[in-house]
Amino acid sequence: DGGITQSPKYLFRKEGQNVTLSCEQNLNHDAMYWYRQDPGQGLRLIYYSQIVNDFQKGDIAEGYSVSREKKESFPLTVTSAQKNPTAFYLCASSVGLAGVYNEQFFGPGTRLTVL
Amino acid sequence: AQSVTQLDSQVPVFEEAPVELRCNYSSSVSVYLFWYVQYPNQGLQLLLKYLSGSTLVKSINGFEAEFNKSQTSFHLRKPSVHISDTAEYFCAVRRSGGSYIPTFGRGTSLIVHP
Numbered sequence: 001d002g003g004i005t006q007s008p009k010y011l012f013r014k015e016g017q018n019v020t021l022s023c024e025q026n027l028n029h030d031a032m033y034w035y036r037q038d039p040g041q042g043l044r045l046i047y048y049s050q051i052v053n054d055f056q057k058g059d060i061a062e063g064y065s066v067s068r069e070k071k072e073s074f075p076l077t078v079t080s081a082q083k084n085p086t087a088f089y090l091c092a093s094s095v096g097l098a099g100v101y102n103e104q105f106f107g108p109g110t111r112l113t114v115l
Numbered sequence: 116a117q118s119v120t121q122l123d124s125q126v127p128v129f130e131e132a133p134v135e136l137r138c139n140y141s142s143s144v145s146v147y148l149f150w151y152v153q154y155p156n157q158g159l160q161l162l163l164k165y166l167s168g169s170t171l172v173k174s175i176n177g178f179e180a181e182f183n184k185s186q187t188s189f190h191l192r193k194p195s196v197h198i199s200d201t202a203e204y205f206c207a208v209r210r211s212g213g214s215y216i217p218t219f220g221r222g223t224s225l226i227v228h229p
Binding site for chain 1: 214
């Protein structure tokens, strides 16, 4: 089955530690995205990538980093510089960014809790 | 830039009653519009979308939304809800054509009571 996988589903970390969230897709999509979801705030874009080895900051990139070394993978690192990292993180992908091919498919999410 | 306003953060309704979840957008250019549904602790799933053509779009599970350009709205409706429709619903807008990222609303929690 084609889709997007995120692991782990739940993640606990101590304050001050960096943590990396995994996102893998087998949909052969060029574009991938990371969103942060907090109660009552909807989805906020952290980073996106249109193609391998290229990525762009979204609205709330501070304290986060990404890489896109393979088409299928777009890991997100939450660094110790992120002041309030506890949230639900969603990864998404789309065929591309342009026109009608922008429809996004979402992974199941990772809930990060920083203690 | 575009923006989305979902006017209700929570909508409680009884089973088999009709429901409307409101979405208004702001954009100076033409747009595509989307409704997504999110069940607890899951990702978002596309419910329906308006790209062009008929202003009334329908999903396979009985939801429909109508694009109203003059009122800049894309309200989601269902004539009779089921307990299983309890979820968070997100409206999203993106500029049509070109390469743009969608903007999401804050979500509306639909709570269906027996």
